[in-house]
Amino acid sequence: MSLLLDGLAASSGIAIAPAYLLVGPDLSIKKQHTADKNHEVARLRDSFTLTTKELRAIRQRAHQDLGQQAAAVVDAQLTMVDDPVLVKKIENLINEQAATAEWAVKLITDHYLELFERMNGNDYLNSRALAIRDLYKRVISHLLGTKLPDPAALDHRAILVATNITPTDTAQFDRRYVAGLITDYGGRTSHFSIMSKTLDLPVVVGTHTATKKINDGDLLVVDGIHGKVIVNPTEAQLEHYRLLAGEFAREQQVWGALRDQHTISRDGRRYEVGANVGSLRDIDTARDHGAEGIGLLRTEFLYMDQTELPSEDDQFKAYRQFVSGMDQQRVVARTLDIGGDKRLGMLKLPREDNPYLGFRAIRIGLAEPTVLRPQLRALLRASVYGRLAIMFPMIATPEEFTRAREILDEEERKLSRAGIAVAGNIEVGMMLEVPSAAVMADVFAPDVDFFSIGSNDLIQYLFAADRGNSRVAYLYQELHPAVLRLVKRVIDAAHAEGKWVGMCGEMAGNPLATPLLTAMGLDEFSMNSSQILPIRSLISHLNVRQLQPLVHRALAARSAREVEMLVREYVPILRKN
Amino acid sequence: MEKRDFTITAETGIHARPATILVQTASKYSSDVTLSYEGKSVNLKSIMGVMSLGVGQNADVTITANGDDEKEVLDAVAETMKKEGLTD
Structure with missing residues (x-):
């Protein structure tokens, strides 16, 4: 009978092979x-x-x-x-x-x-x-005078099972024979897990019972993608995992090859695919997945679980790590975006009947300079360690952007008077998520360095529907022509002034939207790290010039459903899913 | 006797890897080197000692050296800390 063990996925991949117990x-x-x-x-x-x-x-x-x-x-x-x-x-x-x-x-x-x-x-x-x-x-x-089990003695392809695999064990493996590893103990960041990533083997740690439940020679499936082990799998399970293993290997090959590549369409247009990050740990993940920059640095994490506002110095140190961690790739930091769904204990905000339409994001920043100014100073100080861009969330009118930019300029002047260095190349832009700003994009364009379309909020505000409310969530439609028309308007307005446009909402990582966004000329896509390589791979298959008729037909369509069908018609590789 | 104060800024404090490199650095010199943190002092040439202090982020530590090459060893240790990202 087959048996399932749960553990932690420490290194990705799938292996099917007999067990080899390393018991001392x-x-x-x-x-x-x-x-x-x-x-x-x-x-x-x-x-x-x-x-x-x-x-x-x-x-x-x-x-x-x-x-x-x-x-x-x-x-x-x-x-x-x-x-x-x-x-x-x-x-x-x-x-x-x-x-x-x-x-x-x-x-x-x-x-x-x-x-x-x-x-x-x-x-x-x-x-x-x-x-x-x-x-x-x-x-x-x-x-x-005894001998420890010797992993080097393994002479056939097998999956090693041990209570703990020590760093020195790993160093002795014969990589021709070790197909995968399973341990009773261990965490994701233990030395062993770190080393197993360099081994490029599927690894599941922390199963607690593997050495007790598995016998030498049992057929095993190690699923290092989901952190599962199957002992003596059934024929159907084997079939399932063989398919999964083949798919994984093919994807790894394609994606791995794209990791250190630029994002370029088949007809040679260059795009940037970056990561959304919200903690220092995300930076490593972003780099592992081949991010070409950070398109959205959510700064809220510095304020969460704190009893008072983070000091300018603490913020500076954190921002510096993000900026220097991405070398010379662009890091777009969004100033504090709270209110609405995200509340903070230390800021006494009044209860509101309608928080999504209330006192939030830049509206707080402009009204409470004690929050915004130290953050801007910290960002400006961090700018010399790499390539920083700053954007303001929830801008609704040109006056708001002008005011925010004035405050930024004031802080920059104060710093330079105090002899503190600030980079000369900081780009200053805004989130485009309020419909009024999207409609007026041409008026904003001369004054900004870039727009970043926050599709999640933009779509919710556009359809006046909360996507978290299951009764109205059907109105949240990323592919709806209303969204596409607005996005196109923003891109055209920015390009007319020589500015670039990014997108940092979930739509940026939606493969069905990718052909439309690339063909409309979106310059930068920012998403969760795990989506970067699939999207880069997709873009590399697209012939963007030939997609112009798709854009025209999609903009003239009547519904999201119709747009989806058009996309699948024009882009055959999207037909299967 | 030479003495220097440091603030550990690394998110993970002095964890196993930088501790190893610090001990390796200090061991190249003949002076006695001590690491002090929260009133406890350990030999900086002893990995077990350094690890048992459990120095975390934002910790203020003092390193003292006593011997013929006391200045050199402190310079080398300071450089290692910076290179390993322990200090700014």
Whole structure:
């Protein structure tokens, strides 16, 4: 009978192969005393010497096969075994308590593990604990004269199953044979998970019970995409996963090749596909997925779960990390966008009957300069670390944009008077999400450096329908001609003034909208990182010039349904889904 | 004796990787080097010591060196901290 185990997806992909259990020898230690302390100290030193030698060999192999990052993980253990304080502590225990070398090593290891456990159980500390346990096993195996399970002994293609796979285990794998990895323990950011990404194997960690439920030789499916393991799968499950594995491999090939590429249509037009981010962690994900910039940096995260407003300095430090983290690629920061659905505890905002149409975003920014000004100063200071653009949310009238820009200019002048450097190339633009601004785009265009269409709000305001309300959500239609006409109007108005237009709502990542947006000339698309490569891949298939008739017909269509059918008619690769 | 104060700005504090590199750096010099944080002091040449301090983000730490190359070791440690992104 097939059995399903849930875990955490640590490295993507799918593998189907028999299990190979890596279960170690009995390394349990009993409390023992010695009559010959000098002998125990000598045994201890020998075991450390052997461990150092072993680790150096593993390090060499890790460096050759897996690169610098993997070697660094082994380095951490080499530094531990070389630690003068650690050896001294163990020797003291032998001498003071007449403990055997094994017992002394165990006591000291337990002491450190306990110490690390008490310091908040976050993942980084967990990785220290893993490294210490790994080292402990090695030292003890030398003291007991036993051999640890040797992953290098594997001589057929298999999926390794272990309680923990240690960094040094990973360094010993023969990559020809290891098809995937499953562990009982471990978190997403443990050293092992980080290393398994460099191995490019499907990995599921944290299953808790894998080593108990799986027997040597059981047929396994590792689904590293969803974090699942299937033991002894049925024929139907195998068929399903074979298809999925094939699809995954093909996509990886196509997308992987596009990761470091620009976004270019088949007929040679260049677009920018960037990421929406809302925390520092998102930056790594964005880069992993080949973002060509950050089209929307939501700054709200700095204000969430805080009792008071974040200081200018704290904001500066955070923005600097975003801006420098993307090298010289553009980072578009949106000033604080709260009110409506997003409320903050520290700002006492009055209750409103109609928050979506109320006091929010730039309306708060203009009325409460104590919120907006420090944020703008922090952004301006961060600008010298990369390529920053600033945009204001919810602009409804040209006066609002002019006022916001004046405040920005005032802060910039104050900074330069104080001798603080500000980049000379900051672009200043606005979110285009209020219909009045979209209609008046030609009036705004001369004064902005760019528009970013916030399609989510724009569509809701356009149809006067809350997409979170299931009774009226049907009115939220990204492909509706009313939306397309407005988007086209904005793009044309901006281009007439030589300005660029981006889109950072969900529509930007909707493949059915992509042919229309590219053909209408949208310059930049910003979306969740996971959508970047599929959209880049789609754009690379589009012949944008030949899509002009599609745009004309879509703008003249009567409904979103009709537009969708037109898109599928013109773009055959979109027909299947 | 040389002494220098640092503020750790890295989001993850002094975690395993930079700790290893700091210890490797300090171990190249003959001076005694101490890392102090919240009233506790450890040998900066001891990885177990450094890790057991659990230095997190925004921590103010002091590094003291005593010996023939005390100035050199502090310069090297300061440079390593910066390079590893621990300090600004």
